[in-house]
Amino acid sequence: MAATCYYATTSMSSYPSTNRFASVSRTGVISYPTPFNPYKLDAIFSSSLLSLSSKRRQPRKLKVKSAVAPVETTAEFDEMVSGTQRKYYMLGGKGGVGKTSCAASLAVKFANNGHPTLVVSTDPAHSLSDSFAQAILCLLLFPIDLTGGTLVPVEGPLSPLFALEINPEKAREEFRDVSKKNGGTGVKDFMDGMGLGMLADQLGELKLGELLDTPPPGLDEAIAISKVIQFLESQEYNMFTRIVFDTAPTGHTLRLLSLPDFLDASIGKILKLRQKISSATSAIKNVFGQEETRQDASDKLEKLRERMVKVRELFRDTNSTEFVIVTIPTVMAINESSRLRASLTKENVPVKRLIVNQILPPSASDCKFCAMKRKDQTRAIDMIRSDPELSSLLLVQAPLVDVEIRGVPALQFLGDMIWK
Numbered sequence: 036m037a038a039t040c041y042y043a044t045t046s047m048s049s050y051p052s053t054n055r056f057a058s059v060s061r062t063g064v065i066s067y068p069t070p071f072n073p074y075k076l077d078a079i080f081s082s083s084l085l086s087l088s089s090k091r092r093q094p095r096k097l098k099v100k101s102a103v104a105p106v107e108t109t110a111e112f113d114e115m116v117s118g119t120q121r122k123y124y125m126l127g128g129k130g131g132v133g134k135t136s137c138a139a140s141l142a143v144k145f146a147n148n149g150h151p152t153l154v155v156s157t158d159p160a161h162s163l164s165d166s167f168a169q170a171i172l173c174l175l176l177f178p179i180d181l182t183g184g185t186l187v188p189v190e191g192p193l194s195p196l197f198a199l200e201i202n203p204e205k206a207r208e209e210f211r212d213v214s215k216k217n218g219g220t221g222v223k224d225f226m227d228g229m230g231l232g233m234l235a236d237q238l239g240e241l242k243l244g245e246l247l248d249t250p251p252p253g254l255d256e257a258i259a260i261s262k263v264i265q266f267l268e269s270q271e272y273n274m275f276t277r278i279v280f281d282t283a284p285t286g287h288t289l290r291l292l293s294l295p296d297f298l299d300a301s302i303g304k305i306l307k308l309r310q311k312i313s314s315a316t317s318a319i320k321n322v323f324g325q326e327e328t329r330q331d332a333s334d335k336l337e338k339l340r341e342r343m344v345k346v347r348e349l350f351r352d353t354n355s356t357e358f359v360i361v362t363i364p365t366v367m368a369i370n371e372s373s374r375l376r377a378s379l380t381k382e383n384v385p386v387k388r389l390i391v392n393q394i395l396p397p398s399a400s401d402c403k404f405c406a407m408k409r410k411d412q413t414r415a416i417d418m419i420r421s422d423p424e425l426s427s428l429l430l431v432q433a434p435l436v437d438v439e440i441r442g443v444p445a446l447q448f449l450g451d452m453i454w455k
């Protein structure tokens with residue numbers, strides 16, 4: 036069926052041409068986002084904006100033969116932005132679907148709507164720096180980059196926006212050091228030497244060596260998140276009212292969800308064991324003079340356990356946290372999203388929104404490739420509507436744009452299309 040639409044003719048290579056990408060209502064009327072208005076400063080630094088000089092012309096009427104006709108839903112951004120109490124948004128999904136772009140665009144949108152915001156990447160393969168095109172700014176303006184575990188200001192939004200990339204290796208080392216001191220091979224050797232073989236066997240059961248040498252996937256992220264929570268509790272960071280997490284791909288996230296329970300139990304056992312060792316060997320320890328070090332390690336381990344419990348609680352707190360699933364309109368990605376939702380439900384993690392990213396924009400004249408692709412995407416979107424895990428979620432559609440999303444103006448533009 037033919038539908039009337041407006042088609043803004045601009046050069047394919049110029050960034051603002053993305054305003055051709057529109058949403059299609061049930062009745063087939065296509066509406067376009069508000070005109071793009073980049074910041075001047077960012078325009079200087081962001082390579083994606085070098086071609087801003089091309090002129091935008093007035094839209095003209097065209098007839099469109101076919102287009103993916105998704106049900107028009109909004110992300111209900113009003114609800115996300117309301118209130119000044121702190122809220123956490125975790126964006127996750129299959130690798131490469133656009134988690135970082137969506138997370139960064141949400142962070143920019145929050146900051147532009149009055150929320151001092153922090154966006155954190157806990158994905159071992161960070162791309163937050165790339166997304167903000169911050170490396171360019173770093174070289175010119177800041178002596179630091181996002182990867183150093185330091186909060187980096189992101190220039191452009193109306194309210195403060197900071198970005199942080201956690202170094203998972205460092206976080207893991209911290210855990211390893213603490214655990215080794217308290218229950219790892221050091222203690223085992225010590226106990227063996229003291230003829231406490233039975234307790235040593237119990238340690239063996241915990242497979243502590245394995246845990247420390249080849250940490251379970253998700254451990255890095257759990258520790259990284261717990262560290263973020265830890266420093267957000269300090270007064271210095273009270274100002275942040277929105278925290279956006281760009282999480283690692285699905286598999287990691289799922290393991291992360293069950294990890295706090297596992298670690299909680301393991302660390303709990305280690306601590307109990309530590310108490311047993313303590314009473315059995317107090318006389319010997321006094322001779323060795325190690326009591327203080329061990330107590331210190333015990334305290335650290337206990338703190339780590341508490342932080343893990345907090346991560347678990349945070350993920351499940353409906354009042355302050357939401358997990359947003361990001362996907363693309365392919366059968367494989369949607370199947371994975373469905374499994375992710377099922378696991379999140381099982382773990383009592385609140386999910387309300389599903390972002391379907393990279394939807395082909397409507398076009399007046401599809402080539403064969405585009406027509407096929409569009410059909411494929413329509414089929415995939417239909418799958419969502421009949422999927423028992425996904426159909427109840429708010430389905431938010433994000434168009435595929437013709438340039439890479441890099442830099443604050445680009446993220447703002449994407450954000451204005453997704454977070455409405």
Ligand SMILES: Nc1ncnc2c1ncn2[C@@H]1O[C@H](COP(=O)(O)OP(=O)(O)OP(=O)(O)O)[C@@H](O)[C@H]1O
Nearest residue numbers: 130131132133134135136162393434435436439440
């Ligand atoms: N709607 C979109 N239109 C065009 N390009 C997009 C869109 N969304 C994301 N991209 C591009 O796709 C690539 C991957 O995006 P992004 O890094 O956000 O994905 P990711 O899910 O975080 O990836 P990873 O799992 O590797 O961390 C980037 O080059 C990004 O610019």
